[in-house]
Amino acid sequence: MSSVVLLVEDDLALREVMVEALQMEGIVTSFAANGAEAMSYLRCSPPPKLILLDLMMPVMDGAQFRVAQRADPSFCGIPVVLLSADRELADKAWALQVDAWLRKPVDLEELMETVRRYTR
């Protein structure tokens, strides 16, 4: 079964509970610990319906991932929702031209609603 959501988040504990919560709703979720891992995943796997993207990550951060993703015609159409504690999240979301953003700490219901909207 192919993944519906790709979660890109470097924090292990947050990643675990988010994957669990999404799977509880029947949403198959894969994960990557940084932008570089996410790019490798996209190159080797069927495209997900949605990418949940953290901003502050080692190796390749969220903004760098977004540049790489948009440069590749195979993945540039996948919707992206930013997931961050950044104080200027709205501005960054606009600058990176993502589809939506969720501010940490994330509310479970809000997360589900957003994911459902893009994975229907």
Place this chain on the structure above:
Amino acid sequence: MPSTGRNFSSAYNVLLIEDGDDEAEVLSEALGYEHGLRVLRVSRLADGLERVVAGNIDAVVLDLSLPDASGLSGLRRIRAATPWIPVLVLTGARDEELATQALHHGAQDFLVKGDLDGSQIARRIRDAFERQHYMMRASVLADEQTRRAVAEERRNSWLSEAGQILSSSLDYEATLTNIQRASIGSFADTCIVELAVPRQSAELREPMTARLAAHVAEVMRTGQVWFDEDAADALVVPMSITGRRIGVIAMTFSASRGRLSAPHRLIGEEFGHRAALALENASLYQQARAAIALREEFLSIASHELRTPLSTLQLQLQVLQFKFASTAPPTGAEVNERLNKCLGQTTRVTRLVNTLLDVSLIASGQIFLKLEELELSGVVRETFDRFLSESSGKATALVFKNGEKIVGKWDRMRLEQVVTNLIANGVKYGEGAPVEVTLANEGVHAVLSVRDRGIGIAPQDLGRIFGRFERAASVSHYGGLGLGLYVTRQIVEAHGGTIAVESELGKGSLFTVKLPLQGRQAGVAAK
């Protein structure tokens, strides 16, 4: 302009312009022989003019009826040619009106032909000379005063203009340029600004002569203005703020500006003072902006660091809530596991909050040490093991090279913090390569070293990594508050110890902490 220092007691020359030979002879003899005056006689105005222009004539006695000039025209021409030489006119007995007009046209006196004897004429000439002499002195003094007032006005207006240029920017580099812009042209011909702490390497700084460089160094040291009394072509003024020297200004002046004098020195000193204020303002502004930028960045990072564990905590609790409401409630084991994960996140948040509180304590000088006798290798081992168990998910290999038992007086909790911070940094920036912790006893010091083989630190960043909110690595790639090394250094220094770092980009870093075995007196506040 003739000298003003001469007086009538010395021999002087009277030019007599008189075409009548008899009268000329009488006058010449009367004045020359009887009164010691040297009388030179010419018959025509043209010759007289030629003679006065040639110089060395102290007074002129002019006949108003000459073959080549009559009436006042001769007087006017003589006055125009030599305004500083007193002129006495010779008139006929019935020429009183002409004599009065002559006085109006600048004659010092008039002599009526045949009416005066030699000694009277000599006295009138003396009086005329003296009147002219005093008038001339008064005029010279007035001129000098005017000249000084003009120069003073020019300098004041230059200072005011320079002040405007200096206050036109709060940018440090622009202010440095403005100091030169304000000075060159209007005041000096060249201007070099030397800072006490140079911002450019020596080869990029403006060259100057060895002589000037020596005086620049001296003014930098003494704070006293240097002014070349002999050549009068250079001026070096200090830039000081409340006794602290921030630099000097060296200015040179070409000969065309005239000799440098005391007012130049004063004005230059005042310029140095104003330039110092402008530079200090620019520097404070720059520091304030940097501090604000650093604080903003810190708030962003703190927000990220605190909200990430809160996200996990919130989702864990909401998942639990969701499961309790579902048809298949969680088992006791699952509840226990989730609550443990929640507690892990609260520990993480607590640690972050403690670090923030530590920083606030350190900043207000309220961090106190509770010294007790400890065996260092045991403390490091415990911290090391705890770190290993807490970070079980991370692949980095940790190696502890325990040499010998080292006993000393330290604060246990703070020491654990130092070890934890250094190991955590090694793991964070170690790129998965092993992190080595080593302990050694150097007699009066215990030495703790933590070496990683990760990304390393660029040479230009080495000086600032122990500062508050500072970090060498990119914020977006590496989390953390940027406070670990700052807190670590403060704790080490509060113990009377030191912390140093050696690093190379791409090859890793070695942090070395030296702690005195006897610590510092208990209860001493850290900086």
